[in-house]
Amino acid sequence: QKEVEQNSGPLSVPEGAIASLNCTYSDRGSQSFFWYRQYSGKSPELIMFIYSNGDKEDGRFTAQLNKASQYVSLLIRDSQPSDSATYLCAGRIANFGNEKLTFGTGTRLTIIP
Amino acid sequence: ETGVTQTPRHLVMGMTNKKSLKCEQHLGHNAMYWYKQSAKKPLELMFVYNFKEQTENNSVPSRFSPECPNSSHLFLHLHTLQPEDSALYLCASSPREGQGGAGELFFGEGSRLTVL
DSSP: OOSEEEOOOOEEEETTSOEEEEEEESOTTOOEEEEEEEOTTSOOEEEEEEOSSEEEEETTEEEEEETTTTEEEEEESSOOGGGOEEEEEEEEEEETTEEEEEEOOOEEEEEEO | OOSEEEEOSEEEEOTTOEEEEEEEEOSOOSEEEEEEEOTTSOOEEEEEEETTEEEEEOSOOTTEEEEEEETTEEEEEEESOOGGGOEEEEEEEEOSSSSSGGGOOEEOOOEEEEEO
16 A cells, blocks of 8 residues: 555646645654655645644645545646656655655646646 | 756766766755656655755765755765666755645656766
8 A cells, every 4th residue: 555645637728717736644743744746847846834733824825634534645736837847755764763754656737828 | 937047958968977067056955855756656755865964865876965055055975886777867955844844745857877
């Protein structure tokens, strides 16, 4: 069983709509979660992290965490063509100072003008 | 520009060659990482260094040999690689403390490796 699972997509969303990206995880010891954006041919860049149940908003981005259901999501409001990228979800387990970050395979998002 | 520089950006090598990948970070971070990225697979952690000490070796074959002479530099020495080792190798650094802690990774642009 994959530790962090994402739908690989591609996910196509019209410009201006809300893009919803989902991620599930299997290890209940996971403590915090990270969303990275990776443009084609580029390296991943961190866009948000969340460690408490509920929502966390940053501009057009909202991260949601539900530890009971073991899922994390990223909502992108007012989607722009520049949001077209692969979005990587990662979970972090901190165990006696040895921290491990586990990535999903990523969801490819395409915003259609 | 993320403050993490990797060289070379592209490398083609034969299975009998020896080469090295270099990473340098200018962010003052104490943790550095090597990740492997292959098509349709999750980012795969290879090695972790905290304060120059290796704290993680994720069952990586010995044909990959890391070296961390100081907190700013990280090398990955390659020898007798296999074609299946062809991938994008990403270096990253992170602060030990901060908003996201060790999950807040700053990646270099990567070294695209092709093994013939």
